[in-house]
Amino acid sequence: MIKPVLHHIGGRQVASISGRRHPDYDPWSRTVLAEVASGDDEDTRRAIEAAHAAFPAWSAMAPSDRQLVFIRAADALERRRPEVIGLLAAETGCGPYFAAVQVDFCLAMLRQAAGLAHAPTGQILPTDLPGSRALAVRRPVGVVAAIAPWNAALTLAGRAIVGPLALGNTVVLKPSEESPITGGTLWAEVFAEAGLPAGALDVVTHAPGDAGMIAEELVTHPLVRRISFTGSTVTGRRLAELAARHLKRPVLQLSGHNALIVLADADLSLAVDAAAYGAFVHQGEICMCVRRIFVDREVAGEFTDRFVAKVAQLPVGDPRDPATVVGPLINEWALSLVSRRVDEAVSLGARLLTGGAAEPPCYPPTILTDVPAEAEIAFEETFGPVALLETVDGADEAIRRANASRFGLTAGIISADTYAALDLARRLEVGIVHINDQTVNDEPQMPFGGLKESGWGRFGLPFASEDFTELQWITMRDTAREFPF
Numbered sequence: 001m002i003k004p005v006l007h008h009i010g011g012r013q014v015a016s017i018s019g020r021r022h023p024d025y026d027p028w029s030r031t032v033l034a035e036v037a038s039g040d041d042e043d044t045r046r047a048i049e050a051a052h053a054a055f056p057a058w059s060a061m062a063p064s065d066r067q068l069v070f071i072r073a074a075d076a077l078e079r080r081r082p083e084v085i086g087l088l089a090a091e092t093g094c095g096p097y098f099a100a101v102q103v104d105f106c107l108a109m110l111r112q113a114a115g116l117a118h119a120p121t122g123q124i125l126p127t128d129l130p131g132s133r134a135l136a137v138r139r140p141v142g143v144v145a146a147i148a149p150w151n152a153a154l155t156l157a158g159r160a161i162v163g164p165l166a167l168g169n170t171v172v173l174k175p176s177e178e179s180p181i182t183g184g185t186l187w188a189e190v191f192a193e194a195g196l197p198a199g200a201l202d203v204v205t206h207a208p209g210d211a212g213m214i215a216e217e218l219v220t221h222p223l224v225r226r227i228s229f230t231g232s233t234v235t236g237r238r239l240a241e242l243a244a245r246h247l248k249r250p251v252l253q254l255s256g257h258n259a260l261i262v263l264a265d266a267d268l269s270l271a272v273d274a275a276a277y278g279a280f281v282h283q284g285e286i287c288m289c290v291r292r293i294f295v296d297r298e299v300a301g302e303f304t305d306r307f308v309a310k311v312a313q314l315p316v317g318d319p320r321d322p323a324t325v326v327g328p329l330i331n332e333w334a335l336s337l338v339s340r341r342v343d344e345a346v347s348l349g350a351r352l353l354t355g356g357a358a359e360p361p362c363y364p365p366t367i368l369t370d371v372p373a374e375a376e377i378a379f380e381e382t383f384g385p386v387a388l389l390e391t392v393d394g395a396d397e398a399i400r401r402a403n404a405s406r407f408g409l410t411a412g413i414i415s416a417d418t419y420a421a422l423d424l425a426r427r428l429e430v431g432i433v434h435i436n437d438q439t440v441n442d443e444p445q446m447p448f449g450g451l452k453e454s455g456w457g458r459f460g461l462p463f464a465s466e467d468f469t470e471l472q473w474i475t476m477r478d479t480a481r482e483f484p485f
Contacts, residue, residue, distance in 0.1 A: 011198020278438025
C-alpha cells in the first residue's frame with residue numbers, strides 16, 4: 001500500500017479537510033509514487049494561522065538556539081542524502097549529478113543560515129537633534145508565503161524558506177503539485193527533526209489545477225506579510241498584481257531566455273563544453289539554462305561542428321542511471337510543448353542540426369539554427385533540452401541580440417580577454433553574468449535574481465533581510481526636549 005503524503009500544519013501531519021487525495025507520478029515510469037493530500041483554501045488558512053501563532057516564540061528565540069536549528073537541519077539532510085537523491089529522481093526525473101548539486105547547495109545554505117542568527121540587526125544613525133539617539137532596526141515581518149516550483153525542487157523550496165526562517169519569520173510553503181515531497185514535506189521533516197518549533201514551517205500540498213486557489217489565499221490573507229515566488233513570468237505577473245492590490249511586497253524569480261556569447265578569441269573546447277552543459281544539464285529544465293548561443297562568425301563553423309558532435313552523443317534515458325545526461329521531462333504536457341515549439345520553428349524555416357523527435361518520456365538534446373523571430377521558441381522560455389545556435393558579426397551584434405529578449409535573468413561570455421568581457425558584461429541587460437562560464441551557477445551567498453520580465457528582488461542569504469525584514473526607525477532622548485508651544 002502506498003503511504004499517503006500529508007500536509008504539515010502546526011507541527012502535525014494532517015489530511016486535507018476535504019479528505020481528498022491525488023497521485024504523485026514518477027516522470028520516467030509514470031507509476032504512482034505517492035498519494036498526496038489535496039489541499040484547498042481552508043487548509044491554507046489553517047496553515048497560515050498556525051504560522052502566525054508560532055511567530056512570537058520563534059522570532060524571540062535566543063540567537064544561539066535558532067542557530068542550532070539550522071546546524072541540526074544540515075546534519076539531518078546530510079544523513080538522508082542517498083534517500084533524497086533517490087526521491088529527486090523518482091519525483092522530478094533528476095539525475096544523480098544534479099541531485100547531488102541540489103543537496104550540496106542546500107547543505108551550504110543551511111550552514112550559512114546558522115550564521116544569520118548572530119548577524120547585526122540594525123545600526124546607529126547620526127542625528128542633528130541634541131540629546132537624541134537614532135537607530136535603524138530590522139525585525140522579522142511575520143508570516144511569509146513561499147511558492148516553489150518543481151524543476152529544482154529541493155533547492156528552490158529550500159531557498160524560499162531558509163532565509164525567511166533564519167531571520168525569525170515563520171513560513172507557509174506551497175510546493176508544486178509535481179514535487180510535493182522533495183519540494184515540500186521533506187523540508188518539514190528535516191526541520192522537525194532539527195527542533196524547529198511546531199508551526200514555524202507549514203506545508204500545504206494540492207492537486208493539479210488547484211495552485212491558483214492556494215496561491216490566492218496565501219497572497220490575500222491579512223496575516224501573510226511577504227510573498228516569495230519562483231516560477232513562470234505569466235504566473236508571477238498575476239501574483240504581483242494581486243499582491244499590489246493588498247500592498248504586499250513579493251520577491252519574484254521568473255523566466256529566463258538566457259544567452260551564451262562565444263567571441264572570436266574564445267577557447268573553443270571550453271565554449272563547446274560550457275554550451276553543452278549549460279543547455280542540457282537536468283534536460284534543460286532550469287530557469288538558468290542556456291537557450292540562445294551567439295557565436296562570432298570567425299569561429300562559427302568549427303564551433304558548430306564540435307558542438308553538434310558532442311550534443312548528438314549525450315546519453316538519454318533513465319534518470320537513475322549515472323550515465324544519463326538527459327532524462328524524462330516532468331510530464332506529458334511539457335513533452336508536448338517542447339515538441340510543438342520545435343516542430344513550429346522547423347515549419348517556419350529553422351534548420352535542425354541534431355535531435356528534434358520526441359522519445360517519450362524524454363526529448364533528445366536538440367540544436368536549432370536560423371530560427372525565425374516569429375517562432376515561439378525564439379522568444380518564449382522553453383523548459384527542455386533545446387538550444388538555438390546563431391552566428392553574429394562581432395560582440396556588438398551579440399550584445400544587441402542578447403538584449404532583445406524581454407527577459408533578463410543570466411548570461412555567459414566566453415572570451416580570452418576577460419577585461420574586455422567585463423565591459424561587455426556591464427552592457428548586458430541581465431541580473432547575472434558569468435565570464436568564461438555558462439549560465440547555470442548559483443551559491444547561497446550570491447545575489448540571485450533577474451531584470452526586466454525575469455523578476456525583481458534578490459535571493460541569497462546576505463540579501464534576504466532587504467525583503468524579509470521590516471526596517472524600523474527608533475529614536476530616544478536622554479534629555480528633555482524644548483518645544484515652541
